[in-house]
Amino acid sequence: MRFFSDNAAPACPAVMDALVAANRLDTAYDGDAWSQRMDAAFSDLFETQVTAIWVGTGTAANCLALAALCPPTGGILAHRYSHIEMDEAGAPGFYTHGAKIMLLDGDGAKIAPDAIDAAVGLVRKDVHQVQPAALSVTNATEYGLAYTPAEMAALGERAKAHDLGFHVDGARFANAVVSTGASPAELTWKAGVDALSFGFIKNGGMNAEALILFDKIHADNIRRMKKRAGHLSSKGRFAAAQILAMLENDVWLDNARAANAAATTLAEACGKERLVYPVEANELFVKMTADEAAAIRATGFDFYDWAPGEVRLVTSWDQDMDAVDKLAEAIRSL
Known part of the structure; x- marks a missing residue:
């Protein structure tokens, strides 16, 4: 009787049905009918215009977002128990071409606004030290705690004050939405989030995650990086189809x-x-x-x-x- 990981769960019936329905001739890569529907579907969900990009793994979603938000010379503020620090084999540094993860503490893998202020305050504004460029938080956290809209807004305010891009690792974003009773919008762009890694695999998907961009300025660059990193699947309709199937009817x-x-x-x-x-x-x-x-x-x-x-x-x-x-x-x- 399995309680070791939600990664091991099967794909849900809606996903399997969607994969069968998508198993027909269509345009390759991300030009297919399913991929073309993703922006509109997620824009409706988030109550604002977004860009939605499918990828095959949460690591890819996290790292493509961070590569857009942080230059190679910059730093990414993240909890020391975050997935990008503990479980991604240095992928953020690989994708960003050298950005440094700057580790923060906080009970239950949560980051508090004053921890951001303290970390930024330790860095001299000169060429000899890595300058913080992005903030990455996980919701729900690696210890299963959910940030509320108020907590997210406080983090977003500090990110804006320090000119940091704001990324959310949402491998269990659905669980956080259910737990808090908040809307997806309240936990993201309304709180100042620039990019969200929206997890589906742990929640009944097969092999597709969504990268949601609330700032269109990064979209074209991320698409190029996605291809360069080997994540532009030729039959991308199978990724888009399963994501859309889980959005439909609130699966x-x-x-x-x-x-x-x-x-x-x-x-x-x-x-x-x-x-x-x-x-x-x-x-x-x-x-x-x-x-x-x-x-x-x-x-x-x-x-x-x-x-x-x-x-x-x-x-x-x-x-x-x-x-x-x-x-x-x-x-x-x-």
Whole structure:
């Protein structure tokens, strides 16, 4: 019974149906009917005109956005536990041709506005030090916490004050939207965000993510970088089709609600004494001894060890609620 990663979940039925429907002759690369519909579909969702570009991975979405927002000589402010720092094998530096990630701290992998001020304040305005050029935050964070619209707006205000491009890694953006009850617009451009990596794969997609640009000035350059980096798939309609299928009828929200609800059930079983952080999306970080973790694994559950004395549980859009209930009972019995 799987609780180790939402990356391992199957593609949802709407995506599989869309892939079959797209399996016909059409224009190659991103000239097809599905790709051409993406700007309008996402503009409706975000209540403003946007540019929407499909890519194959979240790493590609993050790095293409950051390469547009930060020059090779610049710095990217990000949490020390961010995905771009911990899990992308130096890809941001590769795509930006040398930009430096400037690490910030914050509980639950959240960045506070004063941390931005402090980091920028440490940098001399001369040629001898890397100058901050972009801010990247993750919503929901790597520890499953969701930024509210007010928190995002405060970050956007500091980014603007320091002339920083503002990027959001939204690998679990759908889970954050559901958790906060906010609109996609409130969590992005209304808060000053320039670019969003909109995650679909963790939420029931197969192999497509969306890069959403709220500032058109970067669109043409990103398209060229996407080709140069090897991410312009010749049959791009299959990427666009699955993304559009998840937008239609709010499948992306339904999937996130299901994953979040499963996480909430487990959170109730854990109680405050076991939870390392509040559960605001579909990840739980649970205090558990090695013996306790082994006992639960022995009953058929699969999850990752995390920090010493902690495990991580991740729920997915397709989570079997019978398995969730059984895991909840196993945790209560510890």
